[in-house]
Amino acid sequence: MLIIKKYIPLAIVMIVGLLTLATYYVPAKASQAYLSTLNQWEVIVSGFAFLLGLISLLMTHYKKIVRHEDGWGYSIFVFLGFLAVVIPGIISHGAQADNGTLTSLGWSFRYLYNPLASTMFAVLAFYIVSTAFRSFRIKSAQAFVLFIAAFILILGNVPAGQMLWDTLLGWTGCCSISDIIQWIMQVPSVAAKRGIMIGITIGAVVTSLKIIFGIERQYMGRD
Amino acid sequence: MKDRLRRFLNIDRRWLFLLLSVVMIWPIIHPSGIAGRTTQQSVKDFYDFIENLKENDFVILGVDYDPSIKPELQPQAVAALRHLFRRNVRVCILTFISGAPGLIEEIKQTVPQEAGKEYGKDYVIMAYNPNYMAAMTQMSIDFYKAYEKDAEGNTVKGMPVMKGINTYRDMAGVVEITGTGMLDAWVAYVGDKYNVPIIGGTTAISQLGYGPYLQNRQLLGLLGGMRGGSEYETLTGRKDKATSGIDALNLSHMLVIILILTSNIILLVLKEKN
Amino acid sequence: MVNNIMKKILRLLLCISAVLTVQTVYAGQAGKTAAQLIENATAEDMPYDSGGDILLRWPVDKNAEGIIYEIYAYNTINSEKNAEKNRKWKLVDSFPAFEKTADRMRLPFWAWKHNAGEYAVKISLNSIDESATDGTAVEFIIKAVKNGKTVAESRVLEAVSEDNWFNLPRLNGLIMVIIITTAFFITVSRARKQGLFIRRIAGLDAIDEAIGRATEMGKPVFYSTGISGISGVNTIASLSILGEVSRKIAEYDSLIKIPHYDPVVMSVAKETVKQAYIEAGRPDSYRDSCNFFLSSDQFSYAASLDGMIEREKPAACFFMGYFLAESLLLTEVGAATGAIQIAATDSESQLPFFFTSCDYTLIGEELYAAGAYLSREPMLLSVLKLQDFGKLFMMISVIAGGIAVAAAAALHCDAFVNGLLNLFTNY
Numbered sequence: 001m002l003i004i005k006k007y008i009p010l011a012i013v014m015i016v017g018l019l020t021l022a023t024y025y026v027p028a029k030a031s032q033a034y035l036s037t038l039n040q041w042e043v044i045v046s047g048f049a050f051l052l053g054l055i056s057l058l059m060t061h062y063k064k065i066v067r068h069e070d071g072w073g074y075s076i077f078v079f080l081g082f083l084a085v086v087i088p089g090i091i092s093h094g095a096q097a098d099n100g101t102l103t104s105l106g107w108s109f110r111y112l113y114n115p116l117a118s119t120m121f122a123v124l125a126f127y128i129v130s131t132a133f134r135s136f137r138i139k140s141a142q143a144f145v146l147f148i149a150a151f152i153l154i155l156g157n158v159p160a161g162q163m164l165w166d167t168l169l170g171w172t173g174c175c176s177i178s179d180i181i182q183w184i185m186q187v188p189s190v191a192a193k194r195g196i197m198i199g200i201t202i203g204a205v206v207t208s209l210k211i212i213f214g215i216e217r218q219y220m221g222r223d
Numbered sequence: 224m225k226d227r228l229r230r231f232l233n234i235d236r237r238w239l240f241l242l243l244s245v246v247m248i249w250p251i252i253h254p255s256g257i258a259g260r261t262t263q264q265s266v267k268d269f270y271d272f273i274e275n276l277k278e279n280d281f282v283i284l285g286v287d288y289d290p291s292i293k294p295e296l297q298p299q300a301v302a303a304l305r306h307l308f309r310r311n312v313r314v315c316i317l318t319f320i321s322g323a324p325g326l327i328e329e330i331k332q333t334v335p336q337e338a339g340k341e342y343g344k345d346y347v348i349m350a351y352n353p354n355y356m357a358a359m360t361q362m363s364i365d366f367y368k369a370y371e372k373d374a375e376g377n378t379v380k381g382m383p384v385m386k387g388i389n390t391y392r393d394m395a396g397v398v399e400i401t402g403t404g405m406l407d408a409w410v411a412y413v414g415d416k417y418n419v420p421i422i423g424g425t426t427a428i429s430q431l432g433y434g435p436y437l438q439n440r441q442l443l444g445l446l447g448g449m450r451g452g453s454e455y456e457t458l459t460g461r462k463d464k465a466t467s468g469i470d471a472l473n474l475s476h477m478l479v480i481i482l483i484l485t486s487n488i489i490l491l492v493l494k495e496k497n
Numbered sequence: 498m499v500n501n502i503m504k505k506i507l508r509l510l511l512c513i514s515a516v517l518t519v520q521t522v523y524a525g526q527a528g529k530t531a532a533q534l535i536e537n538a539t540a541e542d543m544p545y546d547s548g549g550d551i552l553l554r555w556p557v558d559k560n561a562e563g564i565i566y567e568i569y570a571y572n573t574i575n576s577e578k579n580a581e582k583n584r585k586w587k588l589v590d591s592f593p594a595f596e597k598t599a600d601r602m603r604l605p606f607w608a609w610k611h612n613a614g615e616y617a618v619k620i621s622l623n624s625i626d627e628s629a630t631d632g633t634a635v636e637f638i639i640k641a642v643k644n645g646k647t648v649a650e651s652r653v654l655e656a657v658s659e660d661n662w663f664n665l666p667r668l669n670g671l672i673m674v675i676i677i678t679t680a681f682f683i684t685v686s687r688a689r690k691q692g693l694f695i696r697r698i699a700g701l702d703a704i705d706e707a708i709g710r711a712t713e714m715g716k717p718v719f720y721s722t723g724i725s726g727i728s729g730v731n732t733i734a735s736l737s738i739l740g741e742v743s744r745k746i747a748e749y750d751s752l753i754k755i756p757h758y759d760p761v762v763m764s765v766a767k768e769t770v771k772q773a774y775i776e777a778g779r780p781d782s783y784r785d786s787c788n789f790f791l792s793s794d795q796f797s798y799a800a801s802l803d804g805m806i807e808r809e810k811p812a813a814c815f816f817m818g819y820f821l822a823e824s825l826l827l828t829e830v831g832a833a834t835g836a837i838q839i840a841a842t843d844s845e846s847q848l849p850f851f852f853t854s855c856d857y858t859l860i861g862e863e864l865y866a867a868g869a870y871l872s873r874e875p876m877l878l879s880v881l882k883l884q885d886f887g888k889l890f891m892m893i894s895v896i897a898g899g900i901a902v903a904a905a906a907a908l909h910c911d912a913f914v915n916g917l918l919n920l921f922t923n924y
Contacts, residue, residue: 025671027547028660029631032360039357042728046353046761053760053790060789071808097328109290109325117291117322120796124822127829129243129479130236135853136483137490147487151480157450158476159469162261178261190434193845196861197435200843202887203865204730206880209681211733215876218737218868219727219765236833291796291822322794364549389623403821415923418603428822432846 010214017212058082084108149184156181225496228489239482246478250470262454265437269422269444269451270458272396273303278311280395281388285409286330287401289322292426297326298465299424299452300400301334306459308338312395313384314346317370319355319405324374344383348374355405359412363391396420396443406433410441424451534558535649540637540656543619545608548631548660553618554599555639555651561594565642568618572626573634573655586638589624594641605919608665622658631658666924681883688879695881700839700857701870707813707837708745716812717752718742721802721827722766723818723842724758724795730865731843732762735818736769737868738841742815743770747777756791756805758798763790799823803830816840816855817864820847828854841867894921 020038023031061075088104096106138144155161156177165177210216276282284304288296307314316327327348340346349370352358361369366389367380379385387393397419399409406423414421420443425433427448436442446455449472452465538555542548553568569586599617602609620637622629629635634657641649711718720742722735739755746753755770757763767788774783791801806814807830814831816824816838824840824847831838832854840851841859851858859867862884869877898917905913 021674025664025667026662027545027664028662029547032364032547035360036357039354043354046726049760049764050793051760053757053763053793056760056763056790057792060786071804074804096325097332100332106325106328110329113322114290114293114325117289117794117796118293120800120826121291121822122294124825125247125475126240126243127825129475129482130239131825131829131850131853132479133234133236133239133482133486136486138487139490147483151483154476154480158473160473160477161480176261178263182264185431186434186438189431190438193432194435196845196848198891199860199862199888200845200865202884202891203734203862204843205677206681206884206887207730207734207865209678210877210880211730213681213685215685215880216733216737216868218740218769219733220768289795364547390621392621392623426822428846 006220009220010217014212014214017208021212084112152177153181153184225493228493232486232489232493243475243478246474247471250474254467254470262458263447263451265445265447266451266454266458267444268437269424269446270306270455272420272422272444273306273310273312273398276307276310276312276395279313280310281313281315281384281393282307282395283397284314284316285397285399285401285405286316286318286323286327287320287399287403287405288326289320289402290326292402293326294464294468295426295449295452296400296402296424297330298449298463298468299446299455300326301330302452302456302459302461302463302465303398303400303424303446304330304334305338305461307398308334308340308345309459311345315349315384315388316346317349317358318351319353319358320401320403321351321353324351327374343377347379347382347384349379350374350376355408356412359408363413363417366390391417391419394419396422398422398424400424400446402426402429406442410436414441427451535639535641535651538639538651538654540654542656542658542661545604545661545664545666548658549622551620551622551635551637551656551658553616553620553637553639553654555616557595557598557614557616558641561641563643564594564648565591566594566616567591567640567642568620569638569640570620570625571636572629573636574626574628587625589620590618592618603924605666605669605922605924606916607668607919611915631660633657664924669920670923677883677887680886681880684879684883685876688875693875693878693882695866695870695878698859698863698867698870700841700859700863701867703837703839703857704742704815704871705745707815707839708742708749708751710837711746711812712749712751714812717754717809718746718813718815719802719806719811719831719836720753720755720815721818722755722757722762723816723820724798724823725819726759727761727765729819731819732759734865734868735841736762736766738815738817738864738871739766740769740773741868741871743773744777747774747779747782750779750782753787754805754809754811755788756798756802757788758791758793758795760790760793763788795821795823796826799826802827806830806834806836810834811836813837813839816842816851817867818842819844820851825850825854831855 016038019034023035057078061078063069064072064075085105085108088108092098092103092105094105095103096109097103102110136143136147136150138147155165162177207216211219284300284307286300304314304316316330318324318327331342331348335342335346342348350372351374352369358369366385370379373379373382391413397409397413399406399421400423402425406421406425409421409423413419421441422444423433423442424446425448427450430445430447430451433442433445437445446452449465449468453462453469456462456466534556538553540551540553543550543552558564567588568590570589571584571586597616597618598613599609599615600611600613602611602617622631622635625635634655637651637654637656639651639654640647708718720739722732722739723729725732727733743753753770755763755766757766767785770788771780771783771785774780792798803826806827811831811834814827814836816827817840820827820842821844824842824844828838828840828851838855839857839859840855841864842848842851843861843864845861848858848860866881866884869881898921902914902917905911905917
């Protein structure tokens, strides 16, 4: 039992991990074919896994409705939304347009899904304003530096801000706000980002080695 | 007085949401039309790349964003496609995002007709492919192994638009408009590996992350968010949705600045009083 | 006097004849040299690739000003159909002299000799013929054309393209991988039982506080693994933290809810949480329904989770993994409900949002170190040391490499500069 639950999965992870790493250094057609096959298997597994997720989702909300748990009314919308897209999709065979005319799936995509998704993204703008109001308060030296950088970037990114800068400080003959923003974006920001990226990459490399060589086994559950 | 100031500092965020709504709706009703004063270098580079393409060159246009980011990125994609058509460049539109085909359909219904371009002859739209790594790798060996049929089920090989195209070597470059990390994938798996010129359009928040790529010339041009789209529209000479959104962007930025300054001044006043 | 005049005329004649001779030799040599040089041309399989390319080489003629080289190809698979005289040679490349020399090839010094005295032209089989594939012989002719006339022509060259088994330009990367892997094994084999010092990470220390608060308030703990799939290393790191967090929750007899973006991650998380409950000695407290799938769409996931946070008002929210734009949507709603929020992500564009709206934020690699930090397993802690050495190596490379390249450039040691840059370039 231990062989099936522990050793075989670990062996699969190690062999596939090392082979995939090797394909980067082996340009032969066999290596390309291996990668291509692996990608196809991933797509197939994802397809079946999605089915699993869908069943889980529908069962969870069905139980909520049946038991009249808190918020069970919202669970009805899960089923309504699901049917509103799946049924048109089946009727129109997955096509969103037919000779320039919108099918029912195209209609539900354009007039239901598009506005809802755009709305969710638009809500971000409101949250950014409330976060900015709450968080950009100067309580330390680092917060002050953050405040100045954010202030200059926000000001310089809009025409009104550029006009304001030129009116107040244009007479000094100093660099324009765009130059300052360009410098902030290209020098300290990129430097900080590169530093973080290097750290993340090294962490990812070490974690990958831990996974390939079986030291990190959380994903399988321990025996 | 102190209590009022403290209450203002802890104001219910819904008042701020209401204020922002008013500030953003106002310029839609009464546009101010304040023009941008500068153009970012990455936008100029994006424009120059397409402007320097020759007639009949072949370019891949990746439309890899879903409807949630449509307001920010669709104007970029539309402007880029118009520019490519103006240069009489052949365009292959493809996507690896499941939510994008509907958006491509929207573009297809307007832009090609305006430019007088014919499907199959001047442009083609490939079917959605969920496996970007496999597709990007396959296109380096044989384009038609990655894309046998287009989005409508027609065989792609033999179409006039695909004449002489077999791999990346036959293409002039890739224009990738995305809100996901797809641009990183194009740079890593295609641009660096096969020396294919890549230019991109992305959201404003992701723009900073591509600084290293622009510096190393792994990315030859970049449009960042609505501002980048608006500057690009100005360069191409056709102002559209990106430019019309700039007014709202303008005022909302000013609101954020005012709110931040106000909260800090109040904090300072409260500190002094204490 | 006559002798003097004769001598002068003789000298003049000698000069004129010398000039004419030199010009004749020069002209003859230009034509003769170009032909000879193209005659030394070779065609071979392009090394280090996956097939589909042929490499043509011939020496550079320094007197080739104004010459255009044209390369013609013919796929011999068509030989049976076409008689020799009816062969249709296809022009596959054409370039002016002194371009496409071997020193312009983007290959490192250990895989390629950057010789400016030789042309090295890569021809793709796709540019010849649709039926040209690896294994079929392709013939080439190189012509030197000046003012529309062919001044030289090579013999017919034949080559067969094939795929190669080793990408030598990537040797630098392979050596680096071997060094890292060796260091990894050495570190693991020397794992000390008494544990190593790790600096305090406030966000991870606060996990106990967060779970304690949840137990006191009788509210659940929400844990999000992010929007990446199981193939993401960040998700695996998140799952290792989930194991530790679940174990603590099981010990405190509190409630955890883990909404998922990816169904595969959900299946794996189920195993992880179940195992954690078993290890804590609370297998009966485990509920399968604590792991549930929400949506594979970014904003649908955010909307659903926001709604749950708003309604259930959890005591603590953990956001561990890869996040994009939905990060602020989630954390802002959590902050509004008064939950303790701990975030860890390697998505650097979202770090500012997490910083401003969460109580504790782990930056980048701290996500990968968290599993070792929480479990305090000697082997995992030792591997953490490897991460630190890796960063140290990077810092030294950047500083020393920068100084070396700057100094070498100032001293005009181009070969050293190029060599050093080659070593640190990915091919």
